[in-house]
Amino acid sequence: MTKQMDPKLLEAIARNYKHTFTSLARRKKGILEQRDPSSNTTLHLAARFGHVELVAEIVRLCPDLLLSENDRQETPLHEACRQGNDEVVDLLFETNPVAATKLNNENQSPFLLACRNGHLTVVKLMLRESWLMEFEEDRVDSTPLHVAISGGHINVINQLLQVRPHFARKSNKKGLSPLHYASSRGHLETTKLLFSHDSDLALQYDSDGHTPLHLAVINGYMTMLEAFLSSAPTAFGYLTRDGETVFHLAIRFEKYNAFVFLARFFNFTNLLRQPDGFGNTILHLAVLRENYQTVKYIIDTTIVDINHQNHKGYTALDILEHARIDAENEQLKALLQRAGAKYSIELSPLMPEIKQIHPPMLTHGNPGDIVEEKELTVFHPSLDSRRVEPKDSILSIEPSVDLATSSISQNSRGHFLRNQIASYLPQSWKERMVLPTPWHQKRHLSRSCGHLPDLISTTEEGQRNDLHEHQNGEKSIVQEKCESPKQDKLRNLWQLKCASERRRKELSKLHRIRQHKQYEMHSEAALNARNTIVLVAILIATVTFSAGINPPGSVYQEGHLKGKSLAGKTKAFKIFMISNYIALFTSLGIVVALVSIIPFKRKQLMRLILITHKLMWVSLSFTATAFISGTWVVVPQGRNGGWMVEVLLAISAGSLGILFIYLGVAMSRHQLRKLRYRDNKKERVADIAAIQGKNRSQSSIFDNRRSENQSYQMSQSTNSDVDSSTSLGYHAY
Structure with a gap:
C-alpha cells in the first residue's frame, strides 16, 4: 500500500471540498485507500479536521475504512474523540460500534482519549452506551476517571461519577484509586467531588500500603489535609504498611508545615505518640533526619515521650549518638539533654552484667507524666484494628514466685522482667533486635525511615571496627561471669512460664483454626440444605400439580359428566384430592418463603431452615398419602387383586x-x-x-x-x- 497520498485529494480533505473529493473518488479507482506517511487514511484525516459531510461520504463509498488503523494503531474514531467533534463521533459510532472497542499502541480506547482531553459532549454521547461502559470498567491499567483526574477536567469527572459511580472504586494496575490520583496531584475540587460521592474512598490502600491521605501528606498539600479533616477524619487513624502514621510520613518526607498543621489538631490524641512498626516515634525520625526545627517543635509543643525506646531499645539520644559529629548534631544533643533526654542505658538501673545480656527492648513510660488525652483508633493494612495504649500505661510483669527475699530492688525486677518479654516477639523482630553493632542497628533503623544519608563517614570506619571489637570483648567477659543462684532460679522459672504460655497460645490458635473450618463447613452445609429444600419443594409441587390435572382412574369421555373423574365419588379418591392439595400448597409456601426471605445471620438462617424443613416433612407425608390413595383407586381389589394392595401399603x-x-x-x-x-x-x-x-x-x-x-x-x-x-x-x- 502506498505511503504517498494524492496532493489534490489531501487538499480536498483539508479544505472540505466535497465536490472535488467526490470527482476524484469516481475518476481514480482505489484512491480512497491511499495513506499518508503516518498510515492515516482519508477517513482519519476527515475525522481529524471535523468535516462531517466529507466523513459521511467516505463512509458511504468505503465503509471498511472505519476499522483501518494508522501507525499508532488508531482508528478514525480515535481521531474524532481526540478532537472532540461530537457529530463525527456520533456518525462513526452509529455506523460501526465495534470501532469504540479498538485500542491504540498505548492501550487507549477512543472514549479514554475523549476523557483525557476533556471533551464533555463526546463523553456524554458515549456514556449512553452501557455495554461500552462495561468494557471500560474491565480495564486493568487506567479507567476513564483516572485519566480525567490526571487532566483536571472537573466537568468530565462529575459526569462520569453521575452516570458510572463504580468508576470511583476502580484501581489501576498500581493499586491507585481515583482519589489516590487526586490526592497525589493536589486536585482539591476533584477530591471534594469524590468525597461527596463516597467518603469511604479515603480508606482504600494502594499496592504500596498508602491511603489517599498518606499521599497528600507525602506531597505536603495543606488544602488537601483540610478537606480530609472535614470530610473523612477517620482516615487519619489508618497506618501504612510499616505502621507509620501521617506524622511519621510528614517528618520522613520533610513536610514541616504539614506536620505542624496536623499537630495542632491531634496534639492531645494518642495518634501523635503512636510508634511505627519498628517502635520509632516521631522524635526518633526527626532526630534521625537531623531536623533541628522539627525536634524543637516536638519537644516544646507536643506530648511525645522524649525517652521512648524503640524495638531496638534506642532512645532519640542513642540515635543521635551514632550519627556523624557536626555542629548541628551538637545543638540537637544539647536541646535533647536540656529537655531531659537520656540514653537507654541510663533508664535501666540493673547491674552491668544483666544489661549486657538483656538490653532493654520495650517501651516504658514515666508514671509522673500523666496527660488527659483522647483515644484514637488506628488501623493497619495487615490488621483489623488496634487500640493504642495511653502514655501512662506501664507494662509490669512479675513471676508467680515470692521475691521478698531477693536482693534486687522492686524497680530492678520490673526492668529485668520487661527484658524477658522479648521471647513473645516474632522471630523476624528478634533477628532485627540482635544485630552485631550499633552501626548495623542504625542501618536497620534508617531502612524503616526511608532513604537517609549515610550516617557514618569514611573517616569513621576505624571507629566502627573498634566498636565491634570492643563489643565482642564485652561479650566474652560477660560469659565468664556467674549470676547469683536466685537470679538463675528466677530466670529459669520465667523461661518455663514463657515456654508454657507460647505453647498455650499455639494450641489455642490451632483450636481456633479447626473451629473456624468446622463453622465454615456448617455454614456451607446449611446453605446447601436450604437449596435442597427449595429443589425438593419445587419437585413436589410439580408432581402434585400434574396429579391434580390428570386424576387416577381416568375421566368420562362423553355425556354431561365429560371430563369428570370416574372414581370421583369413592372415599379413596377424596383422600387423594385432599392430600394432593395439602402437599401442593405446602410445597409452594416453602418455595415462596425461602425465595423471599434472605437471612444474613446464622441463627436466623437455621431457624428458617428448621421451619421449612418441618413443612417439607408435612408435604412429603401428604404426597405419600396421595400416592397410596391414588393407587388404591386404580389397583383392582378383592379376589382379582389378591393381597398386593395390602403389602404395598404396609411396605410404604x-x-x-x-x-x-x-x-x-x-x-x-x-x-x-x-x-x-x-x-x-x-x-x-x-x-x-x-x-x-x-x-x-x-x-x-x-x-x-x-x-x-x-x-x-x-x-x-x-x-x-x-x-x-x-x-x-x-x-x-
Missing part, C-alpha cells in the same frame, strides 16, 4: 414411619446435647469470673489480661449446634 407406610421415627429421635438427642453444652458453658464462664475476682488483687497485670481474654473468649457467641456435636460430625434439625 412402614419405611416412611421408621425413617420419621429415627429422625425424630436423632433431633431430640441433638436438642438435649445442645442444652447440656450451653449449661456447661455458663458454668465455665462463671468459674473463670470467680477465679478472676479472687485473684485480681494479687495477680500481675499480665495474668489479669490473660484471664480477661479467656473470659471474653468463653463468653463469645458460638455455634452450639456444631460445638455440641463435634464428636459425631453431624446433627439433625
Whole structure:
C-alpha cells in the first residue's frame, strides 16, 4: 500500500471540498485507500479536521475504512474523540460500534482519549452506551476517571461519577484509586467531588500500603489535609504498611508545615505518640533526619515521650549518638539533654552484667507524666484494628514466685522482667533486635525511615571496627561471669512460664483454626440444605400439580359428566384430592418463603431452615398419602387383586414411619446435647469470673489480661449446634 497520498485529494480533505473529493473518488479507482506517511487514511484525516459531510461520504463509498488503523494503531474514531467533534463521533459510532472497542499502541480506547482531553459532549454521547461502559470498567491499567483526574477536567469527572459511580472504586494496575490520583496531584475540587460521592474512598490502600491521605501528606498539600479533616477524619487513624502514621510520613518526607498543621489538631490524641512498626516515634525520625526545627517543635509543643525506646531499645539520644559529629548534631544533643533526654542505658538501673545480656527492648513510660488525652483508633493494612495504649500505661510483669527475699530492688525486677518479654516477639523482630553493632542497628533503623544519608563517614570506619571489637570483648567477659543462684532460679522459672504460655497460645490458635473450618463447613452445609429444600419443594409441587390435572382412574369421555373423574365419588379418591392439595400448597409456601426471605445471620438462617424443613416433612407425608390413595383407586381389589394392595401399603407406610421415627429421635438427642453444652458453658464462664475476682488483687497485670481474654473468649457467641456435636460430625434439625 502506498505511503504517498494524492496532493489534490489531501487538499480536498483539508479544505472540505466535497465536490472535488467526490470527482476524484469516481475518476481514480482505489484512491480512497491511499495513506499518508503516518498510515492515516482519508477517513482519519476527515475525522481529524471535523468535516462531517466529507466523513459521511467516505463512509458511504468505503465503509471498511472505519476499522483501518494508522501507525499508532488508531482508528478514525480515535481521531474524532481526540478532537472532540461530537457529530463525527456520533456518525462513526452509529455506523460501526465495534470501532469504540479498538485500542491504540498505548492501550487507549477512543472514549479514554475523549476523557483525557476533556471533551464533555463526546463523553456524554458515549456514556449512553452501557455495554461500552462495561468494557471500560474491565480495564486493568487506567479507567476513564483516572485519566480525567490526571487532566483536571472537573466537568468530565462529575459526569462520569453521575452516570458510572463504580468508576470511583476502580484501581489501576498500581493499586491507585481515583482519589489516590487526586490526592497525589493536589486536585482539591476533584477530591471534594469524590468525597461527596463516597467518603469511604479515603480508606482504600494502594499496592504500596498508602491511603489517599498518606499521599497528600507525602506531597505536603495543606488544602488537601483540610478537606480530609472535614470530610473523612477517620482516615487519619489508618497506618501504612510499616505502621507509620501521617506524622511519621510528614517528618520522613520533610513536610514541616504539614506536620505542624496536623499537630495542632491531634496534639492531645494518642495518634501523635503512636510508634511505627519498628517502635520509632516521631522524635526518633526527626532526630534521625537531623531536623533541628522539627525536634524543637516536638519537644516544646507536643506530648511525645522524649525517652521512648524503640524495638531496638534506642532512645532519640542513642540515635543521635551514632550519627556523624557536626555542629548541628551538637545543638540537637544539647536541646535533647536540656529537655531531659537520656540514653537507654541510663533508664535501666540493673547491674552491668544483666544489661549486657538483656538490653532493654520495650517501651516504658514515666508514671509522673500523666496527660488527659483522647483515644484514637488506628488501623493497619495487615490488621483489623488496634487500640493504642495511653502514655501512662506501664507494662509490669512479675513471676508467680515470692521475691521478698531477693536482693534486687522492686524497680530492678520490673526492668529485668520487661527484658524477658522479648521471647513473645516474632522471630523476624528478634533477628532485627540482635544485630552485631550499633552501626548495623542504625542501618536497620534508617531502612524503616526511608532513604537517609549515610550516617557514618569514611573517616569513621576505624571507629566502627573498634566498636565491634570492643563489643565482642564485652561479650566474652560477660560469659565468664556467674549470676547469683536466685537470679538463675528466677530466670529459669520465667523461661518455663514463657515456654508454657507460647505453647498455650499455639494450641489455642490451632483450636481456633479447626473451629473456624468446622463453622465454615456448617455454614456451607446449611446453605446447601436450604437449596435442597427449595429443589425438593419445587419437585413436589410439580408432581402434585400434574396429579391434580390428570386424576387416577381416568375421566368420562362423553355425556354431561365429560371430563369428570370416574372414581370421583369413592372415599379413596377424596383422600387423594385432599392430600394432593395439602402437599401442593405446602410445597409452594416453602418455595415462596425461602425465595423471599434472605437471612444474613446464622441463627436466623437455621431457624428458617428448621421451619421449612418441618413443612417439607408435612408435604412429603401428604404426597405419600396421595400416592397410596391414588393407587388404591386404580389397583383392582378383592379376589382379582389378591393381597398386593395390602403389602404395598404396609411396605410404604412402614419405611416412611421408621425413617420419621429415627429422625425424630436423632433431633431430640441433638436438642438435649445442645442444652447440656450451653449449661456447661455458663458454668465455665462463671468459674473463670470467680477465679478472676479472687485473684485480681494479687495477680500481675499480665495474668489479669490473660484471664480477661479467656473470659471474653468463653463468653463469645458460638455455634452450639456444631460445638455440641463435634464428636459425631453431624446433627439433625
